[in-house]
Amino acid sequence: MATNSHFQRGARCRIGTMFLLATAIGGGALAGRAALPAQTSTAAAPVSAGQSPRAASYGWPVKPFDRQHPVRGSFGDPRSIFGGAPTVRGLMRSQCACSYHQGIDIAAPDGTAVYAVRDGVVRTVTPDWVEVDSDGGSAFQYWHIAATVRVGDHLQAQQDVVGHILKGSKHVHLTEMQDSRPVNPLAPGHIGPYEDSTTPTVGEISFRTSDTAAELLPEYLHGSVELVAAASDTPAIPVPGQWNGLPVTPAKLTFRITAYPSGDLAVPETTATDVTRSLPNTSDMWHTYARGTHMNMVQMGLHRYWYNPGVYLFKLTPSKWNTRSVKDGVYRLTVTAWDTAGNHSSASQVIQVHNRSTWLKS
Numbered sequence: 001m002a003t004n005s006h007f008q009r010g011a012r013c014r015i016g017t018m019f020l021l022a023t024a025i026g027g028g029a030l031a032g033r034a035a036l037p038a039q040t041s042t043a044a045a046p047v048s049a050g051q052s053p054r055a056a057s058y059g060w061p062v063k064p065f066d067r068q069h070p071v072r073g074s075f076g077d078p079r080s081i082f083g084g085a086p087t088v089r090g091l092m093r094s095q096c097a098c099s100y101h102q103g104i105d106i107a108a109p110d111g112t113a114v115y116a117v118r119d120g121v122v123r124t125v126t127p128d129w130v131e132v133d134s135d136g137g138s139a140f141q142y143w144h145i146a147a148t149v150r151v152g153d154h155l156q157a158q159q160d161v162v163g164h165i166l167k168g169s170k171h172v173h174l175t176e177m178q179d180s181r182p183v184n185p186l187a188p189g190h191i192g193p194y195e196d197s198t199t200p201t202v203g204e205i206s207f208r209t210s211d212t213a214a215e216l217l218p219e220y221l222h223g224s225v226e227l228v229a230a231a232s233d234t235p236a237i238p239v240p241g242q243w244n245g246l247p248v249t250p251a252k253l254t255f256r257i258t259a260y261p262s263g264d265l266a267v268p269e270t271t272a273t274d275v276t277r278s279l280p281n282t283s284d285m286w287h288t289y290a291r292g293t294h295m296n297m298v299q300m301g302l303h304r305y306w307y308n309p310g311v312y313l314f315k316l317t318p319s320k321w322n323t324r325s326v327k328d329g330v331y332r333l334t335v336t337a338w339d340t341a342g343n344h345s346s347a348s349q350v351i352q353v354h355n356r357s358t359w360l361k362s
Contacts, residue, residue: 054341056192058117058157061142061174062108065115065158068193070239072171073105074248075184076275078285078295078312086300091292092212094300098285100275102182103141103175104191107239112165114145114172116155117191122162125151129173130162137180143173170241184251186340187277196236200250200337202347203230210320211291218351221323222359227316228290229253229272229347231337246296246309250337251276255316260330260350267326272316276340290315323353 059065079101084094120134129143132155145163149155155162165172176185185191207216208226216225232247239246252274257267273280273288280287290313297306316335331353336346 053193053195055189056194057189058191060106060191061114061117061162061172062106062112063115066193068195068237070107070237071104071186071235071248072107072239072243072246073101073173073296074233074251075101075104075182075186076251076273076279076288077101077249078289078293078310080285080293080295080298082294082298082300084300086303086305090300091294093291099283100279100285100288102279103143103173104185105171105173107171107241107243108165110165110167110170112172113161114142114163114165116140116157116160116162117174118157120155122149122151122153122155125149128166132162137178139177139180141173141175141177143175144169145172170243181278183278184275184340186251188340194236196339196341196343198234198236198339199343199345200231200233200339201345202253202335202337203232205229205333205335205347205349207351208290211286211315218349221351221353222355223324224320224322226290226320227255227333229255229314229316229335230312231314231335232310232312233337233339236341242307243296247312249275249312251340252338253314253316253335254338255333255335257326258332258334260332266331270316272335273314276338287318288315289313324355326353328353328356328359 060067060069062069079099081097082090082094083096084090116132117140118134118138120132120140122130123133124131125147128145129141130145130147130149131139131141133139142162144166146166147163148161149163174185176183176190183190186194206228207218207221208214208228209216211226231250231253233250235248238244253272254269255272256265256269258265292311293313294311296310297304297308298310299305329352331351332348333351334346334348336344338344
């Protein structure tokens with residue numbers, strides 16, 4: 001399979017002169033751990049007759065251009081190969097070739113013709129990807145294809161074939177860049193038609209003293225604590241084949257902390273991560289994700305573990321949260337996950353903050 005070939009063949013994209021697409025694509029809970037209340041969600045209303053669909057500035061790179069295709073990998077998904085053994089320790093502590101996914105993976109059969117989505121000039125051709133530059137600082141990269149173009153060729157959108165999907169890939173990876181930075185093709189005003197009525201979900205909310213430390217009980221939080229939330233999304237339309245049913249990541253997570261049960265605001269609604277339009281300003285995936293995160297069909301050591309779903313654990317703050325910023329007492333931490341269409345759902349965890357030095361002695 002070629003899904004991870006950005007690792008296997010090396011990252012060769014250029015930013016400006018050469019964008020580095022490093023590693024891209026390539027019941028037993030403790031007491032008090034249950035989310036309270038049950039998840040709440042809001043789905044975007046489906047487009048009905050007479051309504052205008054979401055605006056788009058370019059079509060899909062495979063036929064039919066005016067029909068939505070399955071996306072099996074989202075912008076900002078983790079891409080990870082771990083050097084350690086397939087154990088909890090290996091996942092939590094071993095070296096990792098890790099990065100943010102810098103585009104979207106569009107599912108299509110091997111050999112499918114891939115077309116330019118905008119008019120442009122071919123700037124880069126390699127054995128498995130092509131870059132086409134357009135006006136206004138716009139550029140597109142098409143990965144996992146055998147090129148049918150040469151550097152300097154002028155291409156017309158939806159008319160000229162850039163290449164064909166390589167054997168074993170079963171998808172084309174599309175990276176969109178604006179002024180040499182990757183942007184989210186699924187953001188409003190980009191690829192289309194695109195509609196999404198699935199709703200991201202928030203799973204377990206947990207706490208640690210550090211990124212690789214054991215979990216803390218929510219009943220007794222003190223000092224500086226890492227806040228971690230599991231969250232995932234479902235592709236907008238089902239993905240065929242072996243990727244069917246596997247999750248993708250939400251586009252945005254927010255959180256707030258309120259006193260419990262009064263509901264008084266202790267920490268206002270805060271954005272934890274947001275790749276709705278662009279990636280974070282750092283290439284370090286662990287800025288956003290907490291250890292324990294891995295991509296779908298993770299690779300650990302020399303083996304890839306097919307069919308296993310990914311695990312997406314998000315850090316809610318860039319550095320540890322100082323529990324001393326609030327008074328000792330009971331609080332509710334509420335986390336909300338969003339997609340680019342505005343669908344969202346929330347889950348909450350009751351926590352207790354105790355920084356008084358005599359707490360355990362009283």
